[in-house]
Amino acid sequence: MLRLPSRPDPTSTSVEWPVIDREVAAAIGLARRLRPPMKLFAYELRRELGLKSLSGRAVYAWESGEARVPAAALVAAARISSSSVDELLERARRLERMGLRPGE
Secondary structure, three states, X not given: OOOOOOOOOOOXXXXXXXXXXXXXXXXXXXXXXXXXXXXXXXXXXXXXXXXXXXXHHHHHHHHHOOOOOOHHHHHHHHHHOOOOHHHHHHHHHHHHHOOOOOOO
16 A cells, blocks of 8 residues: 655645645646636536535635645636636746746
8 A cells, every 4th residue: 555645734834835736726726717706616626526515615624735736627727717727837836936826
């Protein structure tokens, strides 16, 4: 069984988040901003994923890095925002290079 390393504490300044986690979190944030408002985005994401419930708080937790983004959620977010996963990740990388986060 493959074991993933434990999630770094987001409040700790001594541990750097893995780059891919930051990029995926930013990609979710970008997708949400391409498909406002939050309630509608969460509703459409929930439907796309076939979940019984998905709160806006859960989406915010993904965006902020409090929780790891499931791969299926990234694919669903790309569909909802009429983007590709590659487009969302590339935009997230550009923002990170500029020192910005989605919405800034």
